[in-house]
Amino acid sequence: MRLATLLGKRILMLVVLLAVVFAAIELLPGDAASATSERGEGAAGLAARRHLLGLDRPLWERFSDWITALPSGDLGTSAHGEQVTDMLADPLPNTIVLGATAFVLTVVLALALGIWAAARPRGVVDRTVDLTSTAAFALPEFVVSIGLLLVLSLWTGWLPAATVTGGDGAPTSWTMLVMPVLALTIPQTGWNTRIVRAALADQAATPHVEAAHLDGLPLRRVLLRHALPGAWPAIATGIATSTGMLLGGTVVVETLFNYPGIGTVLAGSVADRDTPVIAAVVTCAAALITVVLLLADLVRARTLGART
Incomplete structure (x- = not known):
């Protein structure tokens, strides 16, 4: 129910x-x-x-x-007479690949950095992670994208500056995904690292975690077995919020890197005042965000149920 x-x-x-x-x-x-x-x-x-x-x-x-x-x-049908479903058939999977890769990388990095900082409270590592994560979150996706283009493409030539697509509409090389993924991942990693660190700090003050410390359990076990389970509701909420931010950032990132996703389709549709296409993109994004929010709600409900 x-x-x-x-x-x-x-x-x-x-x-x-x-x-x-x-x-x-x-x-x-x-x-x-x-x-x-x-x-x-x-x-x-x-x-x-x-x-x-x-x-x-x-x-x-x-x-x-x-x-x-x-x-x-x-x-519906677009202003150019095309079926909107057909218009999104190729770019939607590309955006899912981009967003899912950035999402997984964000979760892994945020958990690793947040736990690393929590293991050394008020130390050099904790202060460095806090400062770095705050700076990363403060940078908009377009600023990160421009910085990556300058460093990794124009100055060093390590990565291609624009995305080239093949006959199937997908990028011809995985290297063309690196900078768009990083441009989405860096700000959201900063945001979620702070959430993980704050959630673990709150759990550190709870009686069961303090008791685990007093029992002489290793710090790693205390964090992973006692503090982290109680921190999951806050972490899950932050991750769910990042889903919307990641999808919003794809519009800017895909445009800058000429990536063939729904962000590029959306930008063109806004210029054309193409309501059915814009509404279809919003629907796809909202459906994905809804699924992630429901999963976050289930995580919170399960955690609270386990406590009671």
């Missing part, structure tokens, strides 16, 4: 978010017909294009038709 309630709330939030997306695009100057029109097209041609795209219909009616078709997998 708890899971069903949470899922129902997430779905309701998604519907409200999509309604806001439709309304926000409607408020932007211009529309999909004028943005995708041929050069020199007259008023009659624009009117015909608006009718073809359904832009002469009320906003609520367009949104209702789109949202009711969504459960069947129909994401």
Whole structure:
């Protein structure tokens, strides 16, 4: 029942978010017909294009038709006449590979650094990790991307500056993933390292962890067997939050590195005022974030249940 309630709330939030997306695009100057029109097209041609795209219909009616078709997998038709499902078929897996790699790397690095710092409280390592993680989180993805481009591509030539795709629409070499993954990973590693360190510090003050110290257990065992399980709810929440930040960062990173993902599709769709494509990308991102948030909720519920 708890899971069903949470899922129902997430779905309701998604519907409200999509309604806001439709309304926000409607408020932007211009529309999909004028943005995708041929050069020199007259008023009659624009009117015909608006009718073809359904832009002469009320906003609520367009949104209702789109949202009711969504459960069947129909994401609508773009302003260029393409099926949105077909448009996302190639870039979506590329974004999943990029985001999943950055996500796993973020989790591994944050846990390692956070535990390392917690094992040496108020020492040189702890202060260094704290300072470095704060600086990393403060850097936006585009700043990290530019720095990586300068160092790893322009100055050293170690990695390609742009992504080249093959016939299947995927990058032709794994080396083209390195800088986009790092650009997403570095800020989120800083964020999650601080969360892991703070969660372990809170657990260090609990009676059962203090008792483990007094019993003379090795520090590593105290951290991994006694402190870390109690810190999982806070860590899981931070990781779930990072999912949204990672997906938001892909728009900037994919554009800078010419990476063939949905971030690039989204950037072009905003310029074209292409509402169905924008809403479809938001839906894909929201669905993924919803799954991660549900997993985080389950981790918290299981941990709290084990305590009681």
